[in-house]
Amino acid sequence: MIEVLSNAALATVQDQGREGYLRYGVGTSGAMDRVALSVGNLLLGNDDDAAGIEIPMFPFRVRFTADVAFALTGADCVARLNDRPVLPWWTLMARKDDVLTIGVPTTGARCYLLLEGGVDVPVVLGSRSTQLRGEFGGHEGRPLQKGDVLQVAQLQPAAPSGEREYAGFGVTSPSCTLRQSTAVPEASPDETVVRVLPAAEYESYQDASIEAFWRESWKVTPQSDRYGYRLSGPVLSPRQPLEMRSHGIVPGVIQVPPSGQPIIQLRDAQPSGGYPKIGTVIEADLWRLAQARIGSKIRFAKTTYREALDALDEVEWYVNKLRQLVGLHRSAPRP
Template sequence: MITVLETGVLNSVQDAGRFGYRHLGVSTAGAMDTLALRCGNSLLGNVPNAACIEVQTFPFKVRFDKSVSFVVTGGEGALTLGERKILSWFVVSAQEGDILTIDYPTVGARMYLCVHGGIDVPEVLGSRSTQLRGGFGGYHGRPLEQGDQMAGAGGCVPDGFGAFPPSRALNALCDKEKTVTLRVISATDYFLFTEESRKHFWDASWQITAQSNRLGYRLKGDALKLLHPLELRSYGVIPGLIQVPPAGEPIVQMADANTAGGYPRIATVIEADLWRLAQARIGSYIQFLQCDQAEGLQAMREVDGYLNNVQEISGLYKKSLIRRDTGKTGKKS
C-alpha cells in the first residue's frame, strides 16, 4: 500500500496508454514520457506496461506502507527517502513506513514513480491510465489527492544499480540552453502554407506557453500563414501531430490528444523524440529539425537499443547477486 501525503494538482496514475478505442473518441492517455515509464519498469523487472505515478507538480510525498523496491525516472532532481538522499534512475528498496519526497526536478519537467509489480488500480478499457478529461481510469478517474491509498504488488528486488538517463545516453541532438531540438516530418498540409511560413517554422525558436498541458503544447511565435483560407474535414489525430489553428501559432498534440481534428497539419514530431517534448518545461523553447521517415525509424531503433541495454544490465546485475549469494563467485560485479 502507498499513501499520498502531499501532492500538487494533476499528478496521476498512468501506464503506457489505452489503445484500440480512438475510433470511439477515447484518447490514448498514458504517460507523457513513455521512455521513462518503460525504463523504470525494466529496471524493476516489471511488465513494460505496469502502471506508475506521473508527477508533474511538486513537491510530491508518499509513505510506503510495506516494503517495496522502486525507482524514480523522468527528470532529475532532489529525492529523499526518510532522511537519506537517493538518486533518480536508481533502484532503491523502501521499508514499511519509509517516506519518499520528490522535489522539483533540476532537469526535465516530469518524474515517474515506478514500484515493483506496478500500481494496482482497476483496468478500464484495457488500461490503468487516468483519462483526466473523461474522468475514468487510474485512481477513481481523477488526479491524486492527499490521503489517497493505492495498492501495489510490493516486495523487493535486488537494488543498488541504475541507468544513465536518456538525456545523456541518447545525446545525438545538440540542444541549446533552454531550447529542445525535436526531429519532425513534414505533414499532409505542409505545402498549403506560404514559403515564408514554411521557412519560419524551421528557423524559429518556439516558446511553450502556460496554456500547455497533457492535451497539447501551445507554442508562441510569429504566426504561420496559409496560401489561402481553407476548411478541412476532420481527420484522425495522434500525439506528436503539429496543427496550426487560425491564429497561426502551432499546437503539438500530446498524450491526451483529441482523437479527431480539422486544423491544417504542418508536421509531426517523430515518436523517438516525444519523450524530449514531454520533459520540456513551460516557458522553454523548441527548435524543429526536419527529418524523413528513414531517419525517424533509425532514431526509434536507437531508443529501443537503449531500453535493451537497460534490461540487459538489470538482468546481469541480478544474476551476479544470485551467484554471489550461492557462493559460486566471491566478488560482486
C-alpha cells in the same frame, strides 16, 4: 503501499497507454515520457505495461505503508527518502512509514515514481492509464489527492536478506545515451530540439512561414498540458484560407489554428480535429518533448521517414540493452 501526502496538481497513474480505441473516440492517454516509464519498470523487474505515477508538479510527497522497492525516472529531481538522498534513474528499498519527498527538478519537467509490482488500479479498456477528459482509468479517473492510498499489483516475495535484488541499482538516463542526428541543430540550455516530419498541409503555408517554422524557437506557453503544448512564436500563415473537416490525429501532430500559433497534440489529445497539420514530431522524440518545461523553448529539426524509423530502432535498442544489463545484475552471484 503508498499514501499520498501532497495536493500536488495533476499527478496521475499512467502506463504505456490505451491502444486500439481511437476509432471509438477514446484517446491514448499513457505516460508522456514512455521511455522513463519503461526504464523504471525494467529496473524493478515489472511487466512492461505496469503502471506508475507521473508527477508534473512539485514538491510531491508519499508515505510508504509497507516495505517495497521503488525507482525514480524521468526528470532529474532533488529527492529524499527520509533524510537519505535518492538518485535519479535509481532503485531503492523503502521501509514501512518511510517518507519520500520529490523536489523541483534540476532538469526536465516530469518525474515517474515506479513501485515494485506496479500500481494496482482497475484495467479499463485495456489500460490502467488515467483518462482525464473522460474521467476514467487510473485512480478513480482523476489526479491524485492528499490521502489517496495506492496498492501494488504484484508484490514479489522478499529475499532472505530482506532486500530486493534490484534495490540499489541504476542506469544512465536516455538523454545521455540516445543521440540525435548530426543534422539536428545544437540546442541552447533552455531549448529542446525534436525531429519533425512535414505533414499533409505543410505545402499549404507561405514560404516565409515554413522557413520560420524550422528556423525559430517556439516558447511553451502556460496554456500547455497533457492535452497539448500551445506554442508562441512567429505567426504561421497559409497561402490561402484553409477550411477542413475534422479528421484523425495522433500524439505528436502539430496543428495550426487560425491564430497561426502551433499546438503539438500530446497523450491526452482528442482523437480528431479540424485544424491543418504542418508537421508531426516523430515517435522517437516524444519523450524529449514530454520533458520540456513551461516557459522553455522548442526547436523543430526536419527529418525523413527513414530517419524517423532509425530513431525508433535506436530507442528500442536502448531499452533492450538496459534489459540485458539488468538481467546480468540480477543473475550475478551475491556475497
